[in-house]
Every structure is written in structure tokens, then in C-alpha cells.
Amino acid sequence: xxxxxxxxxxxxxxxxxxxxxxxxxxxxxxxxxxxxxxxxxxxxxxxxxxxxxxxxxxxxxxxxxxxxxxxxxxxxxxxxxxxxxxxxxxxxxxxxxxxxxxxxxxxxxxxxxxxxxxxxxxxxxxxxxxxxxxxxxxxxxxxxxxxxxxxxxxxxxxxxxxxxxxxxxxxxxxxxxxxxxxxxxxxxxxxxxxxxxxxxxxxxxxxxxxxxxxxxxxxxxxxxxxxxxxxxxxxxxxxxxxxxxxxxxxxxxxxxxxxxxxxxxxxxxxxx
Amino acid sequence: xxxxxxxxxxxxxxxxxxxxxxxxxxxxxxxxxxxxxxxxxxxxxxxxxxxxxxxxxxxxxxxxxxxxxxxxxxxxxxxxxxxxxxxxxxxxxxxxxxxxxxxxxxxxxxxxxxxxxxxxxxxxxxxxxxxxxxxxxxxxxxxxxxxxxxxxxxxxxxxxxxxxxxxxxxxxxxxxxxxxxxxxxxxxxxxxxxxxxxxxxxxxxxxxxxxxxxxxxxxxxxxxxxxxxxxxxxxxxxxxxxxxxxxxxxxxxxxxxxxxxxxxxxxxxxxxxxxxxxxxxxxxxxxxxxxxxxxxxxxxxxxxxxxxxxxxxxxxxxxxxxxxxxxxx
Numbered sequence: 082x083x084x085x086x087x088x089x090x091x092x093x094x095x096x097x098x099x100x101x102x103x104x105x106x107x108x109x110x111x112x113x114x115x116x117x118x119x120x121x122x123x124x125x126x127x128x129x130x131x132x133x134x135x136x137x138x139x140x141x142x143x144x145x146x147x148x149x150x151x152x153x154x155x156x157x158x159x160x161x162x163x164x165x166x167x168x169x170x171x172x173x174x175x176x177x178x179x180x181x182x183x184x185x186x187x188x189x190x191x192x193x194x195x196x197x198x199x200x201x202x203x204x205x206x207x208x209x210x211x212x213x214x215x216x217x218x219x220x221x222x223x224x225x226x227x228x229x230x231x232x233x234x235x236x237x238x239x240x241x242x243x244x245x246x247x248x249x250x251x252x253x254x255x256x257x258x259x260x261x262x263x264x265x266x267x268x269x270x271x272x273x274x275x276x277x278x279x280x281x282x283x284x285x286x287x288x289x290x291x292x293x294x295x296x297x298x299x300x301x302x303x304x305x306x307x308x309x310x311x312x313x314x315x316x317x318x319x320x321x322x323x324x325x326x327x328x329x330x331x332x333x334x335x336x337x338x339x340x341x342x343x344x345x346x347x348x349x350x351x352x353x
Numbered sequence: 354x355x356x357x358x359x360x361x362x363x364x365x366x367x368x369x370x371x372x373x374x375x376x377x378x379x380x381x382x383x384x385x386x387x388x389x390x391x392x393x394x395x396x397x398x399x400x401x402x403x404x405x406x407x408x409x410x411x412x413x414x415x416x417x418x419x420x421x422x423x424x425x426x427x428x429x430x431x432x433x434x435x436x437x438x439x440x441x442x443x444x445x446x447x448x449x450x451x452x453x454x455x456x457x458x459x460x461x462x463x464x465x466x467x468x469x470x471x472x473x474x475x476x477x478x479x480x481x482x483x484x485x486x487x488x489x490x491x492x493x494x495x496x497x498x499x500x501x502x503x504x505x506x507x508x509x510x511x512x513x514x515x516x517x518x519x520x521x522x523x524x525x526x527x528x529x530x531x532x533x534x535x536x537x538x539x540x541x542x543x544x545x546x547x548x549x550x551x552x553x554x555x556x557x558x559x560x561x562x563x564x565x566x567x568x569x570x571x572x573x574x575x576x577x578x579x580x581x582x583x584x585x586x587x588x589x590x591x592x593x594x595x596x597x598x599x600x601x602x603x604x605x606x607x608x609x610x611x612x613x614x615x616x617x618x619x620x621x622x623x624x625x626x627x628x629x630x631x632x633x634x635x636x637x638x639x640x641x642x643x644x645x646x647x648x649x650x651x652x653x654x655x656x657x658x659x660x661x662x663x664x665x666x667x668x669x670x671x672x673x674x675x676x677x678x679x680x681x682x
Contacts, residue, residue: 091475096475099475100473103469103472103473106472107458107461107469110460110461110465111460111461114460114461114501115460185454185456185458185459186452186454186455186456186457187456187457187458189422189450189452189454189456190450190452190456190517190518191473192421192422193420193421193422193445193448193450194445194473194474194521195442195445195446196473351422351423351424352422352423
């Protein structure tokens with residue numbers, strides 16, 4: 082044996098932590114080197130935000146409020162939904178980059194090395210959640226710049242809002258990782274993950290569910306975005322949360338668990 | 354080596370050192386297509402073993418099983434004293450793998466790829482930098498170290514790939530078609546690299562579809578065809594397995610060819626090429642007597658070529674003349 086490498090074999094936890102942080106650094110390096118992908122994914126929520134505020138803002142607010150046009154009221158209504166849509170859009174990138182990793186040889190190399198296996202996925206998940214939070218801050222800043230104000234929210238509510246965003250990002254990330262793992266190509270992964278950015282369009286992000294056609298209301302109501310948007314609105318703007326908080330929490334935990342077990346079982350199968 | 358090895362490896366105790374790689378009746382199929390149909394391997398430590406076979410013969414599948422990437426359907430395999438199915442981590446700790454498709458991260462630089470490997474091997478920062486600089490220099494990549502790996506040429510990517518494999522100083526290295534797709538110069542470079550590895554005492558398991566490569570590098574060669582090992586031995590042993598030495602006479606004039614063909618009854622004819630093959634061991638004596646005889650008979654060939662059996666002959670004799678079907682996965 083050579084004299085230069087003889088690290089004592091650390092415990093499983095140490096190995097998992099060390100390998101995971103290495104993998105995370107690799108993914109963050111990718112994001113930093115190729116910011117165009119991140120920015121491209123931010124384009125949709127930012128465009129929709131500006132479009133709905135400046136082009137449709139007066140009509141939307143008049144239609145929702147039933148009274149006169151009030152663009153600033155509509156900004157307040159819109160921003161929480163746009164923030165969650167930002168998370169949905171960002172995780173599409175996660176699905177694509179996981180799929181890209183799997184189709185290239187590098188993961189096969191990782192699989193033949195004595196490392197903590199899960200660290201490959203953990204690196205993607207933590208990287209994706211951080212990327213989501215960065216994107217949310219970026220889009221949120223645009224919201225503030227065009228007039229969004231979270232007046233009256235306490236520090237605790239701010240923290241809860243942040244926690245909700247992080248949890249939602251974690252849930253969608255695990256689903257996106259699963260999609261990335263089962264997709265044969267990065268292009269297919271991008272297509273398969275599209276619902277993550279389409280679902281907010283049919284949620285209460287742009288108009289209240291009550292203003293939608295009756296037959297469509299259950300579709301808008303019983304999906305993860307609507308209760309999460311309502312909860313975020315309540316935390317930031319002081320509107321009624323009601324049972325939405327618990328429903329949102331259940332959705333997030335359920336999706337995270339589903340995505341986790343789906344990803345794990347797919348990843349542990351023999352590669353092709 | 355741990356004491357909890359399988360009983361099958363015990364028979365070596367007190368005789369020869371345990372093999373670096375061994376397999377018994379290894380089987381694998383995808384659906385109803387049998388890819389490996391009972392493979393036995395016994396590869397001593399410190400040797401170079403070449404698994405030779407046409408595309409679709411099952412070479413890559415064998416490598417994938419031995420490197421713990423996929424599991425076998427039947428049979429047993431041990432690498433570095435560990436059962437691949439029971440103790441994959443023990444195997445992983447001892448091996449380095451350079452797959453057929455480059456296993457480098459194209460989005461980051463060559464240097465970052467190396468540091469990534471060092472980090473995964475739990476090296477300290479200082480150690481990682483030292484190993485990285487050393488290996489990049491050894492593989493002539495220092496200049497390109499700060500460029501993204503996706504911009505590398507095929508040969509450079511392959512060198513980076515091997516450099517990354519060497520970061521953990523593995524005792525057993527698997528190289529799956531290391532020179533496929535490389536230009537002749539890069540291929541010769543790669544051969545030099547492989548010879549250096551062997552000089553360091555590393556066991557090399559190599560797959561290739563080039564007979565010349567197996568001949569150049571390997572101590573032992575196994576010919577894999579249709580999921581079975583058709584023959585195994587040193588290059589010389591394999592060459593001795595088949596006759597094939599001959600003198601080839603080529604003509605441009607069909608009448609001269611016809612005359613020679615009717616005179617040389619023992620020759621194998623090749624009418625389209627206007628060529629005759631006369632069995633010969635290639636010795637000076639036999640060659641002279643043949644040429645004297647041709648002169649005496651007034652036969653003048655336009656070209657005389659001496660052909661000694663090479664691995665090509667062995668290969669085609671063993672794998673049959675029809676090309677194996679390419680598999681689409």
C-alpha cells in the first residue's frame with residue numbers, strides 16, 4: 082500500500098456528513114459556474130409577476146375586489162403565490178441536473194467508490210433547497226421593489242413564513258429528484274417536472290378559488306399550492322389562515338416523504 | 354485482509370497468494386437475453402488481465418458486476434478478498450474504476466475534479482492539493498488544470514479519468530475499453546500509462562476489443578464471446594492454439610494465378626484477390642525452399658508476404674466468422 086492515503090475509516094455518520102458536504106459543494110459550484118440555468122428558471126415567475134401587476138393588475142383587482150381598481154392590493158395578493166411558483170420553477174432545474182448526473186459517467190464512478198451512497202442525493206437536495214431560498218429572496222426583492230409590503234407581520238410570522246418556504250422547497254425538491262432519477266434523459270426530466278410550475282397557475286395564486294368556475298374549484302382547492310399560498314398570505318399579510326396551515330404542513334411532509342422514498346428506492350436499484 | 358472470507362478462498366492458504374479477482378459461474382441476463390453465461394476468472398495480484406471480445410460480448414457487464422455497480426444473477430465473485438455481493442464496501446475500498454464512458458464532471462475544471470475525488474477519499478486539504486498537483490503533472494494535465502473538463506479532448510478526458518481513479522491509490526484497477534475512440538498517439542500514451550501502473554504493483558483488469566492491445570499489455574487474456582469465455586491463456590498460448598502461419602502469393606495476371614494455383618495444390622485459393630496461401634512455419638529454410646520451387650516452376654508472384662498467426666486469427670477462429678449482433682440498450 083502507498084503511504085500517502087490511509088485514512089482511518091470513520092463512522093457512518095461522519096462519513097455521511099463529510100461526503101454530503103463534498104457533494105453539496107460540487108452542486109453549489111455547478112450553480113455558481115452556470116448561473117444562466119438558475120436565472121432562466123427565474124424568468125417565468127418574474128415575467129408573470131410583472132405581467133399580472135402592470136398589464137392585468139387593474140382588471141384583476143377590480144374583478145377580485147368587486148369594487149374599483151387597486152393595483153397595490155393586487156400586488157399584495159399576488160406575491161405569495163409568485164414566491165411559491167418560484168420554488169416550483171427552481172426545482173425543475175433540480176430534476177434536470179439530477180437526470181444529467183445520472184446519464185453521465187460520474188455517478189457510476191461515485192457508486193464504485195467507498196462513500197456514503199445517499200450523499201449523492203443529499204448534495205442535490207440541500208443544494209436545491211438553498212437555490213430555492215436564494216431565488217425566493219431574489220423574486221421577493223423584485224416584489225418589494227414594485228410595492229409589496231408585509232406590514233404588520235411579526236418577527237415570529239416572518240420566521241414561520243421562511244420556514245414554510247423552506248419546507249415547501251424541500252418537499253418539491255424530493256419530488257423533483259425522483260422525477261430526475263426516473264427520467265431517461267435531462268430533456269425528459271424537464272418535461273416531467275413541468276407540473277411543478279403549472280400547478281400554481283391553477284391554484285389561488287392569481288385569483289381566489291371562489292372566483293373560479295364551480296366545477297374547477299375542487300381541482301384548485303385540493304392541490305399543494307393553494308393551502309400553502311393561503312398560509313403564506315396569512316403569515317405575511319395577516320389574512321385568515323384557518324385550517325390551511327395544517328393542510329399545507331401535511332402536504333409538505335407528505336410530498337417530502339413520498340419523494341424521499343421514491344428517490345431512495347429508484348436510486349438503490351441497479352443502474353442500467 | 355479480513356479473516357471472514359468465504360471458504361472457497363481457503364484452498365489457497367499456504368500455496369499461492371489469494372487472487373486479486375476471482376469469479377465462479379458468474380451469470381447475468383437482461384430479460385431473456387443472457388449476457389454472461391457462467392464466467393470463471395482467476396486473476397493473480399499484480400498481473401494484467403485482458404478481457405477481450407467484440408461489442409456486445411458482455412465485457413462491460415462483467416466489469417459492472419466486479420465493481421459492484423450491478424449485481425449478478427448467479428455465481429460468486431471476489432475482489433480483493435471481499436465478496437462483491439456480501440461486502441461491496443470492502444471491494445469499493447480497494448478498487449479504482451475507469452469506465453467506458455468518461456466519468457469526469459464536465460462542468461467543473463480538471464483540478465476541481467481531482468480535488469473532488471480527494472475530498473471523497475477524506476484527505477486533508479494539504480494532502481489533496483499535493484496529490485492533485487502530482488497526478489495532474491504525471492498525466493500531463495497541469496496546463497489544462499483550470500479549464501472545464503468538458504473542453505478537454507478525448508485523450509485528455511481519458512487521462513483525467515485515470516488520474517481521478519488513482520487518487521485513492523487503488524490496488525486493483527478496472528479499465529473498461531480505455532483506448533476506444535482514441536487516436537493512435539493517445540492510445541500509445543494510454544498504453545504507457547497502463548504499463549506504469551503495473552510497474553507500481555497494481556492489478557489491472559482491462560477490457561478491450563483490440564487484439565493488439567491485449568497482446569501488448571496483458572499477462573493473461575480471456576476471449577469472451579456470447580457471454581462465455583471461449584479461451585484463456587497468455588498471448589503466446591492463445592496463438593499456439595490455432596495454425597495460421599502461411600506465405601501469401603498475390604498475382605495481378607489471372608493466367609499466372611491460374612497456372613500457380615493448379616501447380617500448388619496444397620495452397621488455399623482466394624480467386625477474387627488472385628492470391629494463394631501456402632501453409633508455412635515462417636522459417637528461413639522453408640521460405641527458401643518455397644521460393645526455389647517457385648523459380649523452378651516458372652511461377653512469378655507480384656507480391657510475397659509472410660504471415661505469422663496473431664491474435665486476430667485466434668479471435669476469429671474462436672468467435673466464429675459471423676459478427677455478433679449489436680445489442681441496443
